[in-house]
Amino acid sequence: MAYESNxxxxxxxxxxxxxxxxxxxxxxxxxxxxxxxSIRMYGLLQPVTVIRKEISLExxxxxxxxxxxxxxxxxxxxxxxxxxxxPVIIRTGEExxxxxxxxxxxxxxxxxxxxxVDRAKAFKQLAEQFKISHADVAKKVGRSREYVxxxxxLLLLPDTIINGLSNGDISDGHARTLLMLNDRPEEQxxxxxxxxxxxxxxxxxxxxxxxIATDKVRKQTxxxxxxxxxxxxxxxxxxxGTRVQIAKTDYGGKVTIDYFSAEDLQKLLATLAKKxxxxxxxxxxxxxxxxxxxxxxxxxxxxxxxxxxxxSREWREEPEDKGMYxxxxxxxxxxxxxxxxxxxxxxxxxxxxx
Numbered sequence: 001m002a003y004e005s006n007x008x009x010x011x012x013x014x015x016x017x018x019x020x021x022x023x024x025x026x027x028x029x030x031x032x033x034x035x036x037x038s039i040r041m042y043g044l045l046q047p048v049t050v051i052r053k054e055i056s057l058e059x060x061x062x063x064x065x066x067x068x069x070x071x072x073x074x075x076x077x078x079x080x081x082x083x084x085x086x087p088v089i090i091r092t093g094e095e096x097x098x099x100x101x102x103x104x105x106x107x108x109x110x111x112x113x114x115x116x117v118d119r120a121k122a123f124k125q126l127a128e129q130f131k132i133s134h135a136d137v138a139k140k141v142g143r144s145r146e147y148v149x150x151x152x153x154l155l156l157l158p159d160t161i162i163n164g165l166s167n168g169d170i171s172d173g174h175a176r177t178l179l180m181l182n183d184r185p186e187e188q189x190x191x192x193x194x195x196x197x198x199x200x201x202x203x204x205x206x207x208x209x210x211x212i213a214t215d216k217v218r219k220q221t222x223x224x225x226x227x228x229x230x231x232x233x234x235x236x237x238x239x240x241g242t243r244v245q246i247a248k249t250d251y252g253g254k255v256t257i258d259y260f261s262a263e264d265l266q267k268l269l270a271t272l273a274k275k276x277x278x279x280x281x282x283x284x285x286x287x288x289x290x291x292x293x294x295x296x297x298x299x300x301x302x303x304x305x306x307x308x309x310x311x312s313r314e315w316r317e318e319p320e321d322k323g324m325y326x327x328x329x330x331x332x333x334x335x336x337x338x339x340x341x342x343x344x345x346x347x348x349x350x351x352x353x354x
Contacts (some may be wrong), residue, residue, distance in 0.1 A: 009088055010088075016088070018068050018072060019070075019104050021125070022158055027073060033080065044074060048069075049070040050089070050090055052065075053065050067100075068138055069091065070104050085137070090144070096128045101226060102141075104122075104139055105119075105126065115168070116166075117166040118166075120154045123137055133309055135148075150176060156182060158322065161192050170195055177205045177206045178191065180212075181209055191205060233246045236257075240257060240268060241271070244257050
């Protein structure tokens with residue numbers, strides 16, 4: 001018996017089986033209930049699409065079942081609404097597995113029912129399972145090759161970020177930008193948490209991510225050729241119990257110390273000021289020997305990811321030049337006092353800017 005593709009029939013729900021190639025994996029229960037209530041009041045206005053299959057039984061008899069091609073959300077909502085029959089469109093002929101998956105994806109894309117993660121998984125399944133290129137996938141779903149490739153690349157993100165994207169906590173744009181930090185998982189996770197906490201825009205995240213990626217290239221250049229500074233950075237980290245980064249510049253460098261809460265900051269200050277003054281002094285002296293910057297000019301910076309998660313923000317108070325208002329004798333006396341207290345002042349906690 002032939003069935004026209006535009007023919008509509010009423011079929012028992014129990015005879016309809018899911019599409020094994022359904023690209024959609026997650027269904028919002030609250031939205032399903034809303035759709036079920038609408039179906040209960042007005043009926044199912046849009047038929048689902050199925051193919052008819054004759055199944056041979058052991059006793060030689062046959063039974064008819066219908067494999068769902070598109071419309072699983074409507075099917076699930078109809079079951080919740082308590083319907084026993086729904087309208088279906090029966091497609092003719094033998095549908096290949098590729099055609100089943102293709103139809104399911106296209107139907108969902110046309111309705112914009114797929115989230116970014118399900119869409120990426122569907123594109124990947126089309127490409128890998130049926131051995132076709134991204135360009136061929138793009139032609140079948142009516143998208144550009146770049147769109148398909150960029151969608152699939154989202155699956156390279158860590159599970160925590162993929163889950164956030166799937167749940168709608170971040171947008172496709174956020175996720176694509178975070179891909180720039182895939183080789184820096186710690187920083188990537190910090191930026192992801194900042195997006196959730198501070199509702200950062202895609203443009204803000206892009207700016208932050210580009211800076212991190214650029215800093216990595218710059219730091220890698222000198223760290224590859226200066227193992228001594230790498231060792232000093234490690235000593236700082238172990239001594240203070242938090243991540244410490246040394247950035248070398250043409251005119252010296254800076255030390256960046258991370259903290260993650262007000263309590264961490266208090267502990268860090270206590271460590272610097274009281275607990276390990278000798279270790280701090282030795283580390284600063286090592287930096288002075290390893291870089292052209294004089295020890296008295298080093299600029300340790302304490303950075304908070306809460307206030308500036310990625311970019312170092314420094315506040316420096318420029319000393320007032322009192323010499324321009326003093327007599328030569330008074331100026332010489334003041335310089336002598338400064339030289340006497342130089343060693344004491346060098347490692348004072350007040351030389352660290354917050």
